[in-house]
Amino acid sequence: MKPRHILLVDDEPHVLRVLRLSLEREGYLVVTASDGNAALACMTQQLPDVLISDIQMDGMDGRTLCPLARATYPDHPFLILVMTSMTALDERTWARELANTEFLEKPLSPRQLVARLSRHFAALA
Amino acid sequence: MKLNRIGIILIACALAAITLVVALLVVRQQASQAAQVRNKGVGLVKALSTVPMSLLADSSGRGGVLAAVLASNADSDFAYVTIGDANGRTLAEIAGSGSITPATPLPADARTGFGERTLPAANGGAPLREFYGPLADASGGPAFVRVGFHQPGFTVLAQDVSFLALLALMMFLVVPVMYVVIKREMAPLAALSQQLRGQLRQLAAPGRPDQPGADDMRELIANMQHYLDQAGARIVQLEEGSLNTTADNRLLQYGSKKLNAALQSLPDGLLMLDPAGDVTFASGKVEPLLGIPMDQILGQPLDAWCCDPALRTLFGRYSGDLRDNARSHKVDFAPQNVEGRQLSATAQPLSGGHGTMSFGTLVVLRDVTREYLARQAGNDFVAHVSHELKSPLNVIGMYAEMLADSDDESMRVESLNVIQDEIERMNALVGNLLNVSKLETGSMSPERNRVRLDDMLRDAYEQALPRAEGKQLRVLLDLPRELEAVAIDKDLFRIALNNLLTNAIKYNRPGGSVTLAARNEDNEIVISVRDTGIGIAPEAQDRIFEKFYRVSEAGAATQRGGHGLGLYLAAQIVELHHGRLVVESEPGVGSTFSVHLKIVSAPAGAAVL
Numbered sequence: 001m002k003p004r005h006i007l008l009v010d011d012e013p014h015v016l017r018v019l020r021l022s023l024e025r026e027g028y029l030v031v032t033a034s035d036g037n038a039a040l041a042c043m044t045q046q047l048p049d050v051l052i053s054d055i056q057m058d059g060m061d062g063r064t065l066c067p068l069a070r071a072t073y074p075d076h077p078f079l080i081l082v083m084t085s086m087t088a089l090d091e092r093t094w095a096r097e098l099a100n101t102e103f104l105e106k107p108l109s110p111r112q113l114v115a116r117l118s119r120h121f122a123a124l125a
Numbered sequence: 126m127k128l129n130r131i132g133i134i135l136i137a138c139a140l141a142a143i144t145l146v147v148a149l150l151v152v153r154q155q156a157s158q159a160a161q162v163r164n165k166g167v168g169l170v171k172a173l174s175t176v177p178m179s180l181l182a183d184s185s186g187r188g189g190v191l192a193a194v195l196a197s198n199a200d201s202d203f204a205y206v207t208i209g210d211a212n213g214r215t216l217a218e219i220a221g222s223g224s225i226t227p228a229t230p231l232p233a234d235a236r237t238g239f240g241e242r243t244l245p246a247a248n249g250g251a252p253l254r255e256f257y258g259p260l261a262d263a264s265g266g267p268a269f270v271r272v273g274f275h276q277p278g279f280t281v282l283a284q285d286v287s288f289l290a291l292l293a294l295m296m297f298l299v300v301p302v303m304y305v306v307i308k309r310e311m312a313p314l315a316a317l318s319q320q321l322r323g324q325l326r327q328l329a330a331p332g333r334p335d336q337p338g339a340d341d342m343r344e345l346i347a348n349m350q351h352y353l354d355q356a357g358a359r360i361v362q363l364e365e366g367s368l369n370t371t372a373d374n375r376l377l378q379y380g381s382k383k384l385n386a387a388l389q390s391l392p393d394g395l396l397m398l399d400p401a402g403d404v405t406f407a408s409g410k411v412e413p414l415l416g417i418p419m420d421q422i423l424g425q426p427l428d429a430w431c432c433d434p435a436l437r438t439l440f441g442r443y444s445g446d447l448r449d450n451a452r453s454h455k456v457d458f459a460p461q462n463v464e465g466r467q468l469s470a471t472a473q474p475l476s477g478g479h480g481t482m483s484f485g486t487l488v489v490l491r492d493v494t495r496e497y498l499a500r501q502a503g504n505d506f507v508a509h510v511s512h513e514l515k516s517p518l519n520v521i522g523m524y525a526e527m528l529a530d531s532d533d534e535s536m537r538v539e540s541l542n543v544i545q546d547e548i549e550r551m552n553a554l555v556g557n558l559l560n561v562s563k564l565e566t567g568s569m570s571p572e573r574n575r576v577r578l579d580d581m582l583r584d585a586y587e588q589a590l591p592r593a594e595g596k597q598l599r600v601l602l603d604l605p606r607e608l609e610a611v612a613i614d615k616d617l618f619r620i621a622l623n624n625l626l627t628n629a630i631k632y633n634r635p636g637g638s639v640t641l642a643a644r645n646e647d648n649e650i651v652i653s654v655r656d657t658g659i660g661i662a663p664e665a666q667d668r669i670f671e672k673f674y675r676v677s678e679a680g681a682a683t684q685r686g687g688h689g690l691g692l693y694l695a696a697q698i699v700e701l702h703h704g705r706l707v708v709e710s711e712p713g714v715g716s717t718f719s720v721h722l723k724i725v726s727a728p729a730g731a732a733v734l
Contacts, residue, residue: 012516014543018523021536056512058675085515106515107522111530 004121007048008032009039009065010083011057015108019052022110028117036060040068047073050117052081052104063094070098079120083108131311132304139296146292150285159254162202162274163241166256169194170239173206173270177262181208182217195219204253204273208260211236211267226273231257235269243276252276310359313352320345394490397475400483402427402444414490416462432461439472443486457493467497509673513554513688517547550688553627557690560620561672564697571614571701575725578608578643578650581615581622586641589626597635603642609724611650613702621698622652624691625718629656632716645724653719660712669708670696 006028010016016032023030031046033039035057042048051069055062066080082095085106095101104113173181173190182189191206198221205220213230220226227244234240239258253273260268308315324345388395394411396404407422415422421430431437435458442454453473460468469491475484521544528540563569586602593600629639637657644651661669661676668674673689699706699720710716 012520014520014547015523018520018527021527085512107519110523110526 003027003029004050004117005029005031005046005048006117007039007042007051009034009036009051009053009057009062011035011054011059015054018110019108019113022114023117026114026117034059036062036065036068039065040072043069043073047076048078050079050081050120052083052113054083066095066098066101070101081113081116131307132300135300135304139300143289143293143296147289150289154285159276162254162276163256165198165202166241166254166272166274167239169198169206169272170256170258170270173260173272174239174258175261178208178216178260178265178268179262189217191217191219195221202274204275205271206273207271209269209271210265211269216265216268224273224275226271227253227255231269231271235259236267244273313355317349317352320348393492396422396488396490397484398440398443398486398488400444400485402440405485411490414463414466414468414492415460433458436470439470439488440486443472443474457497465494466492467494469493506673509689510554510558514551517551517554521547554688554690557620557624557688557694561690561694561697564694564701569617571617573612573614573702575610575612576615577610578652579604581619582641582643582652585619585622585626588623589630589639589641592627593630593639596630596633598630598633599638601638601640601642603640605644607645608643609645609650611722612725613722617698617701621695621720622654624695625654625720628691628718629654629658629716632656633658637715646721648724649721650724651719651721653717655715655717657715660714660716661708661710662712666708666710670706 006023008016008019008023008030009032010019011034013034016034020030020032031042031048033042036053037060039051039053040060051066053062053065062082066082070080077100080098080101081104082101083104083106084092084095092103095103104116173194176190180190182191191208194206195203203221204224205218205226207215207226208217209215209231215226218226229244232240232242235257236259239256241254241256244253244255254276255271255273257269257271260270262268324341327341389409391408391410394414395406395408396411397406399405403424403426404422407419409419411417411422412419415433417430427437427440431440435456439454439456453471455469455471457467457469460466470488471491472486472488475487476482477484524540524543524547528537528544531537531540560569582604583602586600589600626639626641633639633656639657640653640655642653642655665676669676669692672693674693675689695718696706699722702722704720704722707719707721708716709719
C-alpha cells in the first residue's frame with residue numbers, strides 16, 4: 001500500500017511536533033505548515049490525502065485556507081479535518097458548507113486522530 | 126346728598142329705559158297689526174272684485190258671498206263691505222256689529238285700480254282703514270267694492286305682560302346692586318364732602334372763636350389724608366390683583382419653559398405618543414440619535430419616517446387594536462440612518478390621576494453604544510482568555526499522551542519539559558489576568574515606599590539566570606556604583622520587571638544576550654532591559670502596550686506566543702508610578718525597553734527600605 005500524505009497546519013509548534021511524531025509512527029508521510037500561506041505552498045509540491053488545519057492562526061487562518069484549498073483543487077477529493085474547540089461554536093457554520101470536511105474537537109488526542117484516519121482510509125479501500 | 130342723587134339718577138335712568146323699551150314694543154306691535162289689517166283688506170278686496178255681481182248678494186242686497194264674508198270675519202277689526210256703483214249708490218252692504226259705511230265718496234283712482242285710505246269713523250269711534258277697487262263684473266255698469274277695517278288700537282297682549290314684568294324686575298334688581306357698588310367706592314369721598322360742608326357752615330356762622338376752626342381744619346386735613354390713603358390703598362389693591370395675575374401667568378410660562386428646557390437637555394431622547402400612536406412631542410436629542418429630521422417625526426404618520434423595524438414594532442404595541450399599553454417594553458436596535466450606533470428604546474404608558482387618565486406613551490431613546498461595545502469587548506475577552514487557556518491545555522494533553530505511549534527516553538524528557546513550560550505559561554497568564562483585573566477595577570492601589578533599586582534588580586537578575594541558560598542565553602547586569610532612591614511599590618514593580626525580562630528571554634535567539642541595566646539620568650532613574658532578539662517592526666511598536674496585542678510576523682511564529690498581557694501590565698504599572706515605559710527596537714537586531722522613574726529627594730529622616 002502506498003504511503004498516505006498528511007498536511008498539518010497549526011501555528012503552535014508543540015502541536016505540530018506531537019502530531020507529526022504520532023502520525024509518522026503509524027507510517028504516514030507528514031508535512032507541516034505554520035499558516036495558510038505556507039500550507040498552500042506545500043500543496044503545490046505534494047497534494048495531501050488529508051488536510052488537518054487549526055482555525056485561529058497568525059497569517060492566513062484556517063477559515064480562509066480550507067475553502068481556498070477546496071476551490072483550488074476541485075478534482076482532488078481530500079479529507080479536511082478542522083481542529084476546533086467548543087468555545088467557537090459559531091465558527092463552525094462555514095465549515096459545514098464545505099464538502100468532505102469534519103471537525104476534530106480540542107483538546108486533541110493523538111490516539112483518537114490516528115484511529116480517525118485509520119477508519120477513513122479503511123473506508124476508502 | 127350726592128349719593129342719594131346718584132340713586133335717584135339711576136332709578137330715573139332705569140325708568141327711562143323701561144319706557145323706551147315699552148314704547149319701542151308698542152310701535153313694533155302697531156306696525157305688525159297694521160300690516161296684518163292691510164294684508165287682510167287687500168286680500169279681501171281683490172278676492173271680492175273677481176266675484177260676479179249676482180253671486181255677491183241676492184236681489185235684496187243680503188246673503189250670498191257677502192254673508193259668508195261677514196260670517197268668517199267675526200273679529201273685532203272688521204267694519205264693513207260695501208258694493209256701490211259709479212254714482213255712489215250702495216248696491217249691497219254688510220257690516221260688523223256697530224259699524225256703518227261712511228258716506229265719504231270714493232276717490233277717482235278707484236275706477237282704474239286698487240287703493241286704500243284712512244277715514245274718520247262715522248260714529249266717532251276709532252278711525253277706519255278702507256280698501257277699495259273696481260268690480261270685474263261690469264254687467265250692471267261699473268261697480269266698486271269697499272272693505273273697511275277698524276284701525277288697530279293699542280292693546281297689551283298677555284305674553285307681552287310677562288316679558289315686560291321680567292324686564293322691569295331685572296332693571297330694578299340691577300339698580301340697587303349698582304347703587305351699593307358705587308356707594309362703597311364713593312363712601313370716603315361722600316364723608317369728606319359732608320365734613321367740608323359742615324366746616325363751611327361753621328365758618329359762615331358769625332361770632333365763633335377762631336381757635337376751634339383751626340382744630341377742625343387739622344381734623345379735616347387728617348381725615349382727607351385718611352380717605353386719600355384709603356382710596357390709594359384700594360387702587361394699590363386693585364393693581365396688586367392685576368399684577369398678581371400677570372405674575373402668575375409669567376410664573377406659569379417660566380415653569381413651562383423650564384420644564385421644556387430640562388426635557389430638551391436630557392442626555393436621552395424623549396418621544397411622546399398619543400393614544401393613536403402619533404408622535405406629539407420629540408426632544409432635540411431624538412434627531413441626532415435616530416438621524417431623522419424633527420419635522421419628519423412630528424405630526425407625520427409612523428410609516429412615513431420610522432424605518433427601524435424594531436422601533437416600529439415597539440410603537441405598534443401602544444397603538445391600534447392590539448395595544449398592550451399597561452406595561453413598559455424595552456428594545457435594543459442599531460438605527461438605520463446612523464452608522465455604528467446602538468440604541469435602546471424604552472416605552473412606558475403615561476398615566477396620571479392614579480391611573481385614571483392616560484396621556485399616551487413615553488418613549489425614551491438612549492445611546493447604548495458604549496455599553497454595547499463594552500459588552501462585546503467582554504465577550505471577546507472571555508473568548509480570548511478561554512482560547513489562551515485552552516491552547517496550553519491542548520499541548521499538555523497531547524504531550525501527556527505521548528509520555529504514556531513513548532519508550533524513548535529523550536522523548537519523555539522533552540514531553541516533561543514542554544508540560545512544565547505550558548504549566549508555567551498558564552500560571553503566568555492566570556497571574557497576569559488577576560493583576561490586570563485588580564488594576565482595572567482600581568482595587569490594587571500601590572503602596573509606594575522609597576526604595577533602593579540595587580537589591581531588587583539583583584534579585585530579578587538571579588531569577589532570570591536559570592531560564593536564560595535553558596535557552597543558551599547570557600544575562601548581564603549593569604549597575605552604577607550609586608543609584609538614587611525612588612518611590613515605588615516593590616511587589617508591583619517586580620511584576621513589571623519580570624514581564625520585561627520574560628519577553629527578552631522568550632523572543633531572543635540562541636547564543637544571544639539579555640542586559641538588565643540602570644543609570645542615573647538628570648532627575649530620573651532609567652532601568653533598561655535589552656535583548657538581541659528578533660526585534661519589533663516599527664508599525665507594531667505603537668501597539669505592543671495594548672491589551673491582548675500580539676506581534677504577528679513570520680519570525681515570531683516559530684516562537685512560543687505570549688498572551689498579550691505582559692507588556693500591557695508592565696506599562697500600566699509604570700504609569701501607576703507616574704513613570705514612562707519606552708521601547709526602541711530594530712527588527713532582527715533586538716529591542717530595548719526602558720523604564721523612566723522620577724528620583725524622589727529624601728525628606729529629612731525618611732527611611733529607605
